[in-house]
Amino acid sequence: MSDLSAAHLLIVDDDERIRELLKRYLMKQGFMVTAARDAAQARRLLTGLAFDLIVLDVMMPGEDGVALTHWLRGEIGTPVILLTARGEARDRIAGFEAGADDYLSKPFEPRELVLRINAILRRAPKAAPASLAPQVLMLGRMRYEVDSGDLRDGTEPVRLTQTEAALMRVLAGRQGEVVSREALVEYLGRDRGHMAAELSQERAIDVQITRLRRKIEPDPRRPRFLQTVRGEGYLLTPG
Known part of the structure; x- marks a missing residue:
């Protein structure tokens, strides 16, 4: 197992089927995976745990992925990959302006997501929480x-x-x-x-x-x- 595959990922998606499929697939690739059903649960997890990368759905009820990414950038430097069914340029731009590191449109091949995760982890230093609570x-x-x-x-x-x-x-x-x-x-x-x-x-x-x-x-x-x-x-x- 590589050091990259030992990384701890946070998956945030309100679609239970997609959330579970991603979690199982990424676990099989050797990652440690924690999943959240929405932005509120993700915030609670982030106050107590450190992650190496966050995979975040854009279209969620309540606080969406772009808004959560913007909040994250004021707190921690953990890399973020946004997932969305939208493919328009304005949506990608909004995600990048909020601070996302990458953007993947649904549907996608899980293998492509793994390749993008590994590419980001290779070039990103391990993020440490800034103003979040101790571990x-x-x-x-x-x-x-x-x-x-x-x-x-x-x-x-x-x-x-x-x-x-x-x-x-x-x-x-x-x-x-x-x-x-x-x-x-x-x-x-x-x-x-x-x-x-x-x-x-x-x-x-x-x-x-x-x-x-x-x-x-x-x-x-x-x-x-x-x-x-x-x-x-x-x-x-x-x-």
């Missing part, structure tokens, strides 16, 4: 440092196993979003190749989630932060 998740008394993976109960460090640490990294990267057992198996197998066989069964994920809850939940039997979404997967909700 910290609060889980009640627990404090989780996203970048370092450090977990503390107040001031006391909490030791995580390699598997638990990998789970936290994945779930924190997609906070507020349901992550399926299948996706967790794929993420952990890719992140920790030597653990792929151990975690090849989705049932093993349930066991690891139970162990992680014992370390981050006040009452593991009634989880508040690491929730089960029946039939779908797991959801990490800081608070």
